[in-house]
Amino acid sequence: MSHPSPYLLECHITEHSPHLLYLVFFLKEEKMGNKQTNCRPNYFSRFLPEEQAEIDGLFTAITGGLETISSGKSKKPFPIPISLEMLQAYLGDALPEKMIVRLYEGMRNIDLTGTSQSPSEYVIKEQFVILMSELLKGNAREKSHIIMKMLRVPIENVKASHIKEFTEDLITSVVHVLDYRNELKGWNMKKSQDFTSGVKALATQLLSALKQEMNPTQQKTYWDFDGDRNWTSPQECPPVEEEDSWSCDMSLIEDWVLKVPQISSFLNVVLRRGFLVLHSHAELASFIPECKDAKELMSLLNIPAILYINSFLPTKLQHTWKLIFSSQIHGYSFAKLCGNIIDKGPCLLVLKDRDGYIFGGFSSHSWAVKGQFQGDSRSFLFTISPSIAVYTYSGYNDHYMYLNHGQQTIPNGLGMGGQFDYFGLWIDHDFGKGHSKANPRCSTYNSPQLSARENFELDTIEVWAVGDFPSEKSPPKKNILDNNTEVHCLLEMIGKSRQSEGLRDPCEEEETKE
Structure with a gap:
C-alpha cells in the first residue's frame, strides 16, 4: 500500500x-x-x-x-x-x-x-x-x-x-x-x-x-582631491527619489551586508543574548565598552552612537571608555581641560554647540602641549547629531592633532585636521568659542562642517580616555627649560630636540618621588 x-x-x-x-x-x-x-x-x-x-x-x-x-x-x-x-x-x-x-x-x-x-x-x-x-x-x-x-x-x-x-x-x-x-x-x-x-x-x-549601490550616480556628492591633491568640484546629482520607489534585490542586500559589518554584529548580539546561546563567544567581548567614572554624568552620547563609534576604534582600545573631563563636572576652563587630557592616552572628545549639534574627534595618541601637529592616521572626526557619521584619514596631510596653551607666538587651543585658522575641529583657548571650517572639506579627514555654524559657541564638552588607562607616574625633577615652555615649543617647531631629554640622573628622579 x-x-x-x-x-x-x-x-x-x-x-x-x-x-x-x-x-x-x-x-x-x-x-x-x-x-x-x-x-x-x-x-x-x-x-x-x-x-x-x-x-x-x-x-x-x-x-x-x-x-x-x-x-x-x-x-x-x-x-x-x-x-x-x-x-x-x-x-x-x-x-x-x-x-x-x-x-x-x-x-x-x-x-x-x-x-x-x-x-x-x-x-x-x-x-x-x-x-x-x-x-x-x-x-x-x-x-x-x-x-x-x-x-x-x-x-x-x-x-x-x-x-x-x-x-x-x-x-x-x-x-x-x-x-x-x-x-x-x-x-x-x-x-x-x-x-x-x-x-x-x-x-x-x-x-x-x-x-x-541603488543610485551609483550619486556616490560622489562632495568635493574631493584629484591625483595632484587639488580640490575637484562635485558631480551633478539627480534629484533624490523617495525610498519607497527604490527596489532591492538579493544582490544589493548581499553587497550591503558585506560593506556594513555592523549588521552582522547586531544580528550576532540579538541571537546570542536574546536566546542566551553560545554566549561565551569572544566576538562580543568588546562590542560595547565598559563605562567608567561617569555615574553622575548626563552624557552627550546615546547608546547607538557609542556602539557605532566604538567599532571604528583600534580593537585594543574598544573595551573601556573612562570619563576624564566634563564641563558639567569640571567647569569651563581650557587650562583644566588640558590638565585632564595630557598624557592620558588615546581619547574621544565629544562637543555640543549652542545650536544642539553634537560632534567630536578621536585622538590616537596622548595629547601633549607642543607647537606642531601630532598623532597618526588612526585619528578621525565624527558627528552624532543631527546625523551620525565617522570621517577617517584622507591621505592629504598629517595634521591629525594639535594642542597648545600659554604661548603668544602660535595659536592657543585644541585642533584636529586642516591647518592653522582652518581646522576641521577647533576649540579656542578662550574655551567658549570654536570653529569647524571645511570649505569645501577638511583636508585631513575629508569631513564636512561638523557644527551648525562655522564659528560656533561651545555648550558642553566631555572627554573619554579609551583602552587601558595609563598608570600615574611621578614627574621627573624639572630643569630650567621645563619652566620656559615658550622656548620648548620653539625648539619643537624648528625640529630641534633637547639633548638632555631622557638622560637625567636617576637619583634626581628618586629624590622627586620621595
Whole structure:
C-alpha cells in the first residue's frame, strides 16, 4: 500500500496539526530513501560539538521536548515544532515583539522542499538550525537570504523603506537586549541623549551604503582631491527619489551586508543574548565598552552612537571608555581641560554647540602641549547629531592633532585636521568659542562642517580616555627649560630636540618621588 503524497498531505494538515508536520517529513525521507535530506548542506556541522549541544538544548527548551511519531511499523522521536506563541513565551521581554516576529518569519519561510509552497505556521528543528547557522556562521549571501525573509514582504516587493525599518528594529533590539540582560556595562539609558533619534540616525547612516549601490550616480556628492591633491568640484546629482520607489534585490542586500559589518554584529548580539546561546563567544567581548567614572554624568552620547563609534576604534582600545573631563563636572576652563587630557592616552572628545549639534574627534595618541601637529592616521572626526557619521584619514596631510596653551607666538587651543585658522575641529583657548571650517572639506579627514555654524559657541564638552588607562607616574625633577615652555615649543617647531631629554640622573628622579 503506497503512502499518500507527502506534499498534498502537508498542504492540508500541517497548518492545524503541528505534530503531523514531522510525519510529512518522515514519509518524505522513507519514500525518497533519505536522498533529499542527504543532498542538503549539513548546517549543524558548522557548530562545534559543544555548540551543537547548546543548539539542541535551546530548541528543546523552546518546544518542551520530543514527540514520538508512528508510521506503520516504524516509530521515530521528533522534536515538537515551534509556534509563534512558543517563541514569544520563551523569549518573553528579552527582545521586542517586532523582532521576535521577524525571527519567527525568518525561520518558517525557509523552504526545505524547494517547492516554494506557502510556509507552515510551525517551525521544525531543521529550519531553526538553518537560521542559527546562516546568521551566526554564514557568509554575506547566506545572511542576506535570511534577512530578506525577516522583512515580511515578498522578495519582488522589497523596497529601501523595508530595509530601513528592519535596520531600526535591529538597532533597537540590540540595545533592548543588552539593557534587559544588564550588559550595558555601566552605560545608563536614562542618562544619555535621546534613544529614538539615535536609532533613526544610525539606521540612516548604515543604510547609506545600500543607497549608494541603488543610485551609483550619486556616490560622489562632495568635493574631493584629484591625483595632484587639488580640490575637484562635485558631480551633478539627480534629484533624490523617495525610498519607497527604490527596489532591492538579493544582490544589493548581499553587497550591503558585506560593506556594513555592523549588521552582522547586531544580528550576532540579538541571537546570542536574546536566546542566551553560545554566549561565551569572544566576538562580543568588546562590542560595547565598559563605562567608567561617569555615574553622575548626563552624557552627550546615546547608546547607538557609542556602539557605532566604538567599532571604528583600534580593537585594543574598544573595551573601556573612562570619563576624564566634563564641563558639567569640571567647569569651563581650557587650562583644566588640558590638565585632564595630557598624557592620558588615546581619547574621544565629544562637543555640543549652542545650536544642539553634537560632534567630536578621536585622538590616537596622548595629547601633549607642543607647537606642531601630532598623532597618526588612526585619528578621525565624527558627528552624532543631527546625523551620525565617522570621517577617517584622507591621505592629504598629517595634521591629525594639535594642542597648545600659554604661548603668544602660535595659536592657543585644541585642533584636529586642516591647518592653522582652518581646522576641521577647533576649540579656542578662550574655551567658549570654536570653529569647524571645511570649505569645501577638511583636508585631513575629508569631513564636512561638523557644527551648525562655522564659528560656533561651545555648550558642553566631555572627554573619554579609551583602552587601558595609563598608570600615574611621578614627574621627573624639572630643569630650567621645563619652566620656559615658550622656548620648548620653539625648539619643537624648528625640529630641534633637547639633548638632555631622557638622560637625567636617576637619583634626581628618586629624590622627586620621595
